Amino acid sequence: MCGIIGYIGKNNPNDILINGLYNLEYRGYDSSGIAICDNKNIEIIKSIGRVSNLEEKIKKESRLNASYGIAHTRWATNGEASLKNAHPHKVGRVTIVHNGIIENADILKENLIKKGYTFNSETDSEVVAALLDSYLKELDVLVAINKLTKSLVGSYAIGIIIDNYNGIYAIRKDSPLILGIGLNEYFLASDITAIIKYTNKYILLDEGEIAFLTYNDYKIYKNKKIITKEILIADNIDTVNEKKDYSHYMLKEIMEEPIVLQKLIKKYSNSINQEKLNLSDYKEIDIVACGSAMYAGFIGQNLFEEYANIKTNVYPASEYRYKNKIYNDNTLVILISQSGETADTIAAMREVKRLGLPTLAIVNNKDSTIAREADIKILTEAGVEVAVATTKAYILQVSVLALMAYITACKKNLLKESINYNDFEKVPILLKEVIENNNQYKNIAEELYKDERCFYIGRGIDYAMCMEASLKLKEVSYIHSEAYQAGELKHGSISLIEKNTKIISIITDKKLKEKTISNIKEVEARGAKVIIVTTKDLDEFEDHLKIVVPTTNKFMNSILVIATLQLLAYYVALKRNCDIDKPRNLAKSVTVE
Numbered sequence: 001m002c003g004i005i006g007y008i009g010k011n012n013p014n015d016i017l018i019n020g021l022y023n024l025e026y027r028g029y030d031s032s033g034i035a036i037c038d039n040k041n042i043e044i045i046k047s048i049g050r051v052s053n054l055e056e057k058i059k060k061e062s063r064l065n066a067s068y069g070i071a072h073t074r075w076a077t078n079g080e081a082s083l084k085n086a087h088p089h090k091v092g093r094v095t096i097v098h099n100g101i102i103e104n105a106d107i108l109k110e111n112l113i114k115k116g117y118t119f120n121s122e123t124d125s126e127v128v129a130a131l132l133d134s135y136l137k138e139l140d141v142l143v144a145i146n147k148l149t150k151s152l153v154g155s156y157a158i159g160i161i162i163d164n165y166n167g168i169y170a171i172r173k174d175s176p177l178i179l180g181i182g183l184n185e186y187f188l189a190s191d192i193t194a195i196i197k198y199t200n201k202y203i204l205l206d207e208g209e210i211a212f213l214t215y216n217d218y219k220i221y222k223n224k225k226i227i228t229k230e231i232l233i234a235d236n237i238d239t240v241n242e243k244k245d246y247s248h249y250m251l252k253e254i255m256e257e258p259i260v261l262q263k264l265i266k267k268y269s270n271s272i273n274q275e276k277l278n279l280s281d282y283k284e285i286d287i288v289a290c291g292s293a294m295y296a297g298f299i300g301q302n303l304f305e306e307y308a309n310i311k312t313n314v315y316p317a318s319e320y321r322y323k324n325k326i327y328n329d330n331t332l333v334i335l336i337s338q339s340g341e342t343a344d345t346i347a348a349m350r351e352v353k354r355l356g357l358p359t360l361a362i363v364n365n366k367d368s369t370i371a372r373e374a375d376i377k378i379l380t381e382a383g384v385e386v387a388v389a390t391t392k393a394y395i396l397q398v399s400v401l402a403l404m405a406y407i408t409a410c411k412k413n414l415l416k417e418s419i420n421y422n423d424f425e426k427v428p429i430l431l432k433e434v435i436e437n438n439n440q441y442k443n444i445a446e447e448l449y450k451d452e453r454c455f456y457i458g459r460g461i462d463y464a465m466c467m468e469a470s471l472k473l474k475e476v477s478y479i480h481s482e483a484y485q486a487g488e489l490k491h492g493s494i495s496l497i498e499k500n501t502k503i504i505s506i507i508t509d510k511k512l513k514e515k516t517i518s519n520i521k522e523v524e525a526r527g528a529k530v531i532i533v534t535t536k537d538l539d540e541f542e543d544h545l546k547i548v549v550p551t552t553n554k555f556m557n558s559i560l561v562i563a564t565l566q567l568l569a570y571y572v573a574l575k576r577n578c579d580i581d582k583p584r585n586l587a588k589s590v591t592v593e
């Protein structure tokens with residue numbers, strides 16, 4: 001949830017730390033801070049709100065000619081967003097930045113208070129600093145840090161500066177942290193985008209390891225011994241995150257969808273790669289994910305059941321991890337995650353692995369915990385997503401599921417009509433046409449932006465699309481929107497429909513079209529204003545405001561529909577002057593339970 005960066009080397013740390021924080025701001029943006037050191041003195045500056053506030057404050061207040069430092073951007077968990085809760089936290093000789101949650105912080109704090117420690121903040125992170133300080137009174141640094149890792153229950157990525165030890169220590173468990181390797185300069189970061197301007201070489205720090213970065217060296221210790229780890233190289237697609245001429249990252253990332261989709265479809269055009277998407281060995285599938293990734297799963301469920309004849313269940317990871325799991329033989333568990341670091345999805349995956357079931361991850365971040373621990377990983381390779389609301393990664397999650405359903409249906413000889421792989425190859429071109437035709441979305445946004453609530457309705461796979469479209473609208477525009485199965489509305493929620501309530505109805509499934517039309521008539525009879533989103537072959541809605549997308553094959557219709565509704569959400573949020581790339585209360589990567 002929070003972002004961490006550290007730097008030691010020949011350059012001024014302030015600029016590097018601030019630049020890194022800007023690139024990590026998507027991970028949390030309610031407060032930030034830095035601690036810099038000149039080998040003798042330490043200076044801590046914190047600020048509420050965006051990183052730009054911190055930058056201004058540093059310009060005014062920083063006096064130290066520092067040579068290394070650590071910095072943090074926060075998404076509040078323990079304690080409100082305030083100066084006292086912002087990181088870094090210094091207790092005694094120890095200054096830390098922390099991402100994660102320490103579950104036993106209250107007990108640790110009680111013991112530390114008994115030992116005479118006092119606390120200024122409400123955070124669990126300050127407890128970590130105090131605990132390490134207390135260990136350092138009796139133990140050597142490495143032994144003390146090792147003891148710290150044994151004492152903490154929960155998740156953490158921690159950057160540590162200790163008075164009189166020139167350098168930065170780092171540890172992690174279940175929260176991401178990498179070491180960047182430059183030329184006589186070293187970095188610590190929550191992800192590579194924070195440091196890519198300076199180096200593309202990095203090492204993944206693992207649980208149980210302690211890193212120590214100094215001016216001319218870095219060391220990684222495991223069980224008190226120095227170990228050597230592979231140095232990885234980041235390629236362009238993982239790291240390019242400039243906004244270019246776009247007003248927002250969200251718009252830029254939607255506009256990138258045709259390119260990343262084309263790459264994905266090309267990758268699976270060869271039969272060896274296609275085999276990786278063949279699920280015909282499995283009788284049942286559980287899809288486990290959170291938020292949009294789960295909604296992608298609902299599209300997968302419809303396609304797997306309709307075309308590949310595999311019973312499929314979809315669960316939010318936060319529920320799945322605690323439920324009694326009932327499996328049939330040959331059940332596959334598919335985990336879907338853009339970041340690969342979502343705490344609930346990781347916990348669900350580990351639980352499933354403990355039970356001995358096969359796991360397959362559809363994941364965007366190739367270095368993430370989920371990518372590293374799942375039995376099989378399918379990378380979406382959408383590139384970096386900076387906007388907090390996912391767009392292009394979601395499109396590729398759905399595309400992978402659609403290809404899986406198609407390839408499995410072909411292997412099982414289940415397709416009733418001939419659909420060639422060529423049909424998939426045409427989709428990126430159609431997608432480009434659809435998203436470039438943005439005037440129609442702007443016009444519909446004009447209709448919608450003054451409303452405070454609306455509904456998305458559809459049946460079957462169209463309902464699965466409604467869930468994502470509705471989430472997108474509410475998270476970026478703050479309009480309260482609900483997705484409903486079209487036939488279910490009349491069982492209660494229709495009481496909310498009044499004159500001019502906006503209903504967006506998705507109709508792409510021919511066999512359910514007439515049923516949804518009856519539901520549209522029901523709400524129109526009660527004064528609702530219905531906007532139709534449909535495919536060209538089904539369009540007969542002359543008297544409605546509508547979005548009509550080209551008809552593709554049945555597996556990929558949702559791609560075009562969702563892209564249009566992502567744009568609609570974007571333009572509504574723009575009209576409402578919302579902070580589109582960083583909606584209130586959200587963070588991109590949810591690494592807490």
Ligand code: F6R
Nearest residue numbers: 291292293337338339342389390
């Ligand atoms: C919504 C959104 C979230 C994420 C969810 C899972 O736009 O981005 O709902 O989809 O937090 O995140 P990942 O995919 O990183 O596991």
